[in-house]
Amino acid sequence: MREYELVAGLETHVELxxxxxxxxGCTTAFGSEPNTHCCPICIGLPGTMPKLNxxxxxxAIMAGLATNCxxxxxxxxxxxxxxxxxxxxxxxxxxxxxxxxxxxxIQLQNGRKIRILRIHIEEDAGKLVHERGDTYVDYNRGGxxxxxxxxxxxxxxxxxxxxxxxxxxxxxxYIGVSDVKMQEGSLxxxxxxxxxxxxxxxxxxxxxxxxxxxxAFMQKAMQYEFERQTDLLESGEQVVQETxxxxxxxxxxxxMRGKEDAHDYRYFREPDLVTIETAPQEVEQIKAxxxxxPDAKFARYTEAYGLSETDxxxxxxxxxxxxxxxxxxxxxxxxxxxxxxxxxxxxxxxSTEEQKEAFEIVVTPQTLAELIALRESGKINNNLLKxxxxxxLDTGKPVAALIDExxxxxxxxxxxxxxxxxxxxxxxxxxxxxxxxxxxxxxxLIGGVMKATRGKANALQATEILKSLx
Amino acid sequence: xxTREEILDIALLAKLSVDEEKLDELTKQMMDIIAFxxxxxxxxxxxxxxxxxxxxxxxxxxxxxxxxxxxxQILKNVDGGExxxxxxxxxx
Numbered sequence: 287m288r289e290y291e292l293v294a295g296l297e298t299h300v301e302l303x304x305x306x307x308x309x310x311g312c313t314t315a316f317g318s319e320p321n322t323h324c325c326p327i328c329i330g331l332p333g334t335m336p337k338l339n340x341x342x343x344x345x346a347i348m349a350g351l352a353t354n355c356x357x358x359x360x361x362x363x364x365x366x367x368x369x370x371x372x373x374x375x376x377x378x379x380x381x382x383x384x385x386x387x388x389x390x391x392i393q394l395q396n397g398r399k400i401r402i403l404r405i406h407i408e409e410d411a412g413k414l415v416h417e418r419g420d421t422y423v424d425y426n427r428g429g430x431x432x433x434x435x436x437x438x439x440x441x442x443x444x445x446x447x448x449x450x451x452x453x454x455x456x457x458x459x460y461i462g463v464s465d466v467k468m469q470e471g472s473l474x475x476x477x478x479x480x481x482x483x484x485x486x487x488x489x490x491x492x493x494x495x496x497x498x499x500x501x502a503f504m505q506k507a508m509q510y511e512f513e514r515q516t517d518l519l520e521s522g523e524q525v526v527q528e529t530x531x532x533x534x535x536x537x538x539x540x541x542m543r544g545k546e547d548a549h550d551y552r553y554f555r556e557p558d559l560v561t562i563e564t565a566p567q568e569v570e571q572i573k574a575x576x577x578x579x580p581d582a583k584f585a586r587y588t589e590a591y592g593l594s595e596t597d598x599x600x601x602x603x604x605x606x607x608x609x610x611x612x613x614x615x616x617x618x619x620x621x622x623x624x625x626x627x628x629x630x631x632x633x634x635x636x637s638t639e640e641q642k643e644a645f646e647i648v649v650t651p652q653t654l655a656e657l658i659a660l661r662e663s664g665k666i667n668n669n670l671l672k673x674x675x676x677x678x679l680d681t682g683k684p685v686a687a688l689i690d691e692x693x694x695x696x697x698x699x700x701x702x703x704x705x706x707x708x709x710x711x712x713x714x715x716x717x718x719x720x721x722x723x724x725x726x727x728x729x730x731l732i733g734g735v736m737k738a739t740r741g742k743a744n745a746l747q748a749t750e751i752l753k754s755l756x
Numbered sequence: 757x758x759t760r761e762e763i764l765d766i767a768l769l770a771k772l773s774v775d776e777e778k779l780d781e782l783t784k785q786m787m788d789i790i791a792f793x794x795x796x797x798x799x800x801x802x803x804x805x806x807x808x809x810x811x812x813x814x815x816x817x818x819x820x821x822x823x824x825x826x827x828x829q830i831l832k833n834v835d836g837g838e839x840x841x842x843x844x845x846x847x848x
Binding site: 326 | 796806808810812813814815816817818819820821822827830837838839840842843844848
């Protein structure tokens with residue numbers, strides 16, 4: 287059997303977090319009674335006029351800039367005609383040949399760039415509910431602003447597809463234009479997938495799998511589709527260009543309809559909406575207001591703070607965690623300590639992704655930094671640092687309330703010198719090892735001092751005294 | 757070329773009744789309309805410039821919530837709907 291290569295391109299729909307719909311003032315709030323967030327504009331009654339939401343345009347431009355796109359100085363809206371009950375006007379107002387953003391990319395960890403062909407804005411459709419053979423429509427979602435992010439067919443594996451979507455999700459969360467929750471449908475993926483013999487130049491015929499609403503389904507659907515198309519080509523058959531859906535019960539993809547080409551939609555300019563012009567100064571202003579993005583944070587954490595790539599990746603994965611880390615890292619000499627405490631100790635209390643995402647803890651970056659400063663100045667040791675942090679996480683009390691003056695450098699120099707003499711006297715083996723060149727033996731001696739002082743000794747001072755005695 | 761039969765077909769689809777004596781005139785008018793569209797088609801794409809038809813741009817609304825309509829009104833055209841939904845006729 288020949289080896290085959292997977293080729294995929296993604297179309298990702300992201301629901302924008304505007305307060306109102308794209309063409310009317312109805313709320314975009316999720317999860318209300320059906321058809322209560324509707325007006326004559328969003329249910330498509332004749333004679334109504336759409337009016338474009340400024341914030342939706344701004345969010346789309348932010349998304350474009352955050353994914354390295356060019357912002358087109360002139361964009362327009364078009365009608366995409368198709369008949370389906372979730373679309374009350376029988377056309378969707380979208381963008382065809384003049385989208386807001388073009389020619390961007392997202393870079394993967396392996397260095398490959400997944401090119402973004404375009405990002406356009408459009409209105410979401412309503413929701414169909416099927417019950418006992420009948421169909422009902424709820425138009426609350428109809429008219430909610432979406433951006434559609436279309437890649438070139440640059441993806442070469444399922445892992446790359448998933449990494450791309452995860453990264454896109456992270457970027458959208460950082461810039462705050464969407465809550466990108468796959469399970470609530472605020473991020474939905476269509477995957478265009480084809481296969482070709484490894485090394486071939488020409489692309490194979492593609493099938494589109496609609497509406498992947500979880501990473502697990504996306505993974506399974508792509509795997510199934512890759513195998514299905516490979517089997518077809520191996521047996522000398524052709525892949526049919528069509529739209530397929532993933533059946534979660536059978537674990538298979540099945541045909542939905544023939545894949546439309548653009549001309550099937552009879553696109554034409556939306557006559558009720560005027561041109562969108564974006565001046566270069568406006569683009570610059572929006573760009574300047576963007577927060578630091580995940581790639582830039584990663585570079586800063588690994589280069590300026592010397593964190594490992596693994597640790598940096600964990601921190602940037604959650605926007606609030608990264609913000610907390612940044613705030614605390616600024617206040618201490620050893621940012622790595624902040625990172626370690628977050629990843630090991632604090633994350634132990636936040637088991638789910640949602641909890642890490644929300645990062646609701648009672649400790650502030652300031653109080654954590656105060657605690658770390660005590661460690662850095664040698665006033666407390668690692669054990670006391672950890673146990674105090676546990677208490678802080680439990681009670682929310684400030685450092686001062688948990689560590690009193692007695693604990694801080696409570697051992698005066700004379701006492702410390704005496705304790706050090708005792709430790710040296712009681713550990714002849716370690717002393718001999720150290721003198722024989724075993725650096726590690728010194729740790730046992732320091733440990734002895736710490737034990738004798740119940741962790742209150744200043745480690746730097748103890749080290750000095752011990753070394754003078756040896 | 758447009759035929760009288762095509763005009764009658766269009767009239768039927770549009771649920772319009774057309775007088776026999778008006779048929780020739782309507783056929784000619786339809787041919788004129790199509791010829792005009794051909795003129796536009798021949799011109800399209802020659803300049804490559806974006807034609808901002810009415811010279812207007814950037815008409816926006818602010819992202820401020822306005823009260824939606826009461827559901828009874830939204831569902832008025834479908835006899836009040838069913839359980840708050842628009843029912844869809846079978847076999848669309």
